[in-house]
Amino acid sequence: MAKKHVVAAVSEIPPGGRKLVTADGRAIVVFNLGGEFFALSNRCPHRGGSLCEGNLTGLVLSDEPGEYNYTRRGEIIRCPWHSWEFDIRTGKSWCDPEKVKARRFGVSVEKGAKLIEGPYVAETFRVSVENDYVVIEA
Numbered sequence: 001m002a003k004k005h006v007v008a009a010v011s012e013i014p015p016g017g018r019k020l021v022t023a024d025g026r027a028i029v030v031f032n033l034g035g036e037f038f039a040l041s042n043r044c045p046h047r048g049g050s051l052c053e054g055n056l057t058g059l060v061l062s063d064e065p066g067e068y069n070y071t072r073r074g075e076i077i078r079c080p081w082h083s084w085e086f087d088i089r090t091g092k093s094w095c096d097p098e099k100v101k102a103r104r105f106g107v108s109v110e111k112g113a114k115l116i117e118g119p120y121v122a123e124t125f126r127v128s129v130e131n132d133y134v135v136i137e138a
Contacts, residue, residue, distance in 0.1 A: 002106065010109055013037070016074055020052040027052075028105055031088050033075055038088050040077070041103035045093075049081030051102060057085070077102075 007021040013032040020029050020042060027042035029052040042052050058073040076094070078085050085094045086102045093100040 004108075016056070018052060018056075020050075023105075029077075030107065031077075033088060037107040037109060039105040039107045040086065040088065040091050041105070043102075044079040044081065044084060044086075045100055045102060046079065046084045047081055049079040051077050051079060051086065053080045054078045055080070 003024065005021075005023040007023060007028075007030060008019055013019045013030055015032050015034050018029050018031045020027060022028070027050075028039050029042045030037060030039045040051060042050055044051055044054075055078045056074045057076045057078055059071050059076060061069045061071060063069075075088050076085050077088055084100075086092065087094070087097075090097075091102040091104040092098075093102070
């Protein structure tokens, strides 16, 4: 089972932004796409370039010559070394989506109070001081 790691406050990664974090010794880049968060390994699977340093781009589609439709603005990350492109939402590459993928990591946004409380509660006992003795009620 994957461990959870608190890596940033939501305000640290504005929409369209990204942040390089480390979790369990792995470099991971977290992206904010319009309020949705996605995380990919910072290492390009081609030659190991830093995806965090890459350019954000979109997808150009064409139904016929001379007509172009630019979609998904800011949802594709281009490796700075060799320009391999990866879908931030899925990690899939555009050159061979079934075989070449940047590793994805699960991301969730959780309330601070939930993180502070945690799932564990320590057992407590009432304590009083009586004539220089500490007494625990168990």
